[in-house]
Amino acid sequence: MVKIRLRRAGRKKMPVYQIVAADSRAPRDGKFLEVIGHYQPTAKPHAVNIDKERVEYWLGVGAQPTDTARSLIRTTGLLYELNLKRRGRSEEEIAQEMEQWQQRNAERLQKRLAVKAHRRQAKKDAEAAAAASAESAE
CATH class of the missing domain: 3.30.1320.10 (Ribosomal protein S16)
Known part of the structure; x- marks a missing residue:
């Protein structure tokens, strides 16, 4: 095989x-x-x-x-x-469907990147808050 x-x-x-x-x-x-x-x-x-x-x-x-x-x-x-x-779709239909697929794929990628950026920012904010609370405790 x-x-x-x-x-x-x-x-x-x-x-x-x-x-x-x-x-x-x-x-x-x-x-x-x-x-x-x-x-x-x-x-x-x-x-x-x-x-x-x-x-x-x-x-x-x-x-x-x-x-x-x-x-x-x-x-x-x-x-x-x-x-x-x-x-059994025609070539024109396939081209149109593939164009729509490319657009949906690009939107999905943008959403994923936005979520990653949001998580990164939240992590930085949490680290900054932890550092500030550690300084105030001293």
């Missing part, structure tokens, strides 16, 4: 992953059939580059993505696009 999975590269403490199509019996960093993308988890934000045509081909011939590979492919919107094609 062919799996779409991550293959680790890079140096110690600085991982870079290749997204590959490989036989499921091969070791993680061993023999593979084709490199179909790259993933850099240390980049801010995470960098995912995928060759959509090759992923579509491998999924079409029955390759099964691992959970992590599936989530990376999902973040690019490719799984949604393939699902729309499988449902």
Whole structure:
């Protein structure tokens, strides 16, 4: 069985992953059939580059993505696009749906960033309050 999975590269403490199509019996960093993308988890934000045509081909011939590979492919919107094609939508409808998906994805990202900023600020405020109370106690 062919799996779409991550293959680790890079140096110690600085991982870079290749997204590959490989036989499921091969070791993680061993023999593979084709490199179909790259993933850099240390980049801010995470960098995912995928060759959509090759992923579509491998999924079409029955390759099964691992959970992590599936989530990376999902973040690019490719799984949604393939699902729309499988449902028989026209190219114009798919393009319109993908544009809406991109907008929703950007909104989700903005919300997440706003929540992180709010949490960071709340933590700073709590630390400042703790420092002030420690000074007043002395």
